[in-house]
Amino acid sequence: MNKTVLALALTFGVTAFAANAQTTVSDTDGNGVYSIEEMTAAYPDMDAALFGQIDVDGSGAIDADELQAAREGGLISA
Numbered sequence: 316m317n318k319t320v321l322a323l324a325l326t327f328g329v330t331a332f333a334a335n336a337q338t339t340v341s342d343t344d345g346n347g348v349y350s351i352e353e354m355t356a357a358y359p360d361m362d363a364a365l366f367g368q369i370d371v372d373g374s375g376a377i378d379a380d381e382l383q384a385a386r387e388g389g390l391i392s393a
Contacts, residue, residue: 337393340382348376358391365390 340349340357354369354377355361369377369385377385386393 338391346376348374348378349382350376361391
C-alpha cells in the first residue's frame with residue numbers, strides 16, 4: 316500500500332513538473348529582446364515566417380510581451 320501511494324505521488328509530481336516546464340530563450344547579446352538566432356536556438360522549428368508572426372510590432376526582435384503572447388496563443392510551445 317505504501318509503495319503504491321509513493322508511486323502515485325511521484326507520478327503526479329513528475330507530471331506537474333513537466334506541465335510547468337517552460338522553454339527558456341537566452342538573450343545572448345543582453346539587449347533585452349530576442350533575435351531570430353536566439354529564438355531558433357530555443358525553438359529549432361522557428362523560421363522567418365513564424366518569427367514575423369510573433370514580432371507583432373515589426374521591430375525585428377521579439378520582446379518579453381510578444382514571447383508570452385506567442386506562448387499563450389499557441390504559436391510556440393511553452
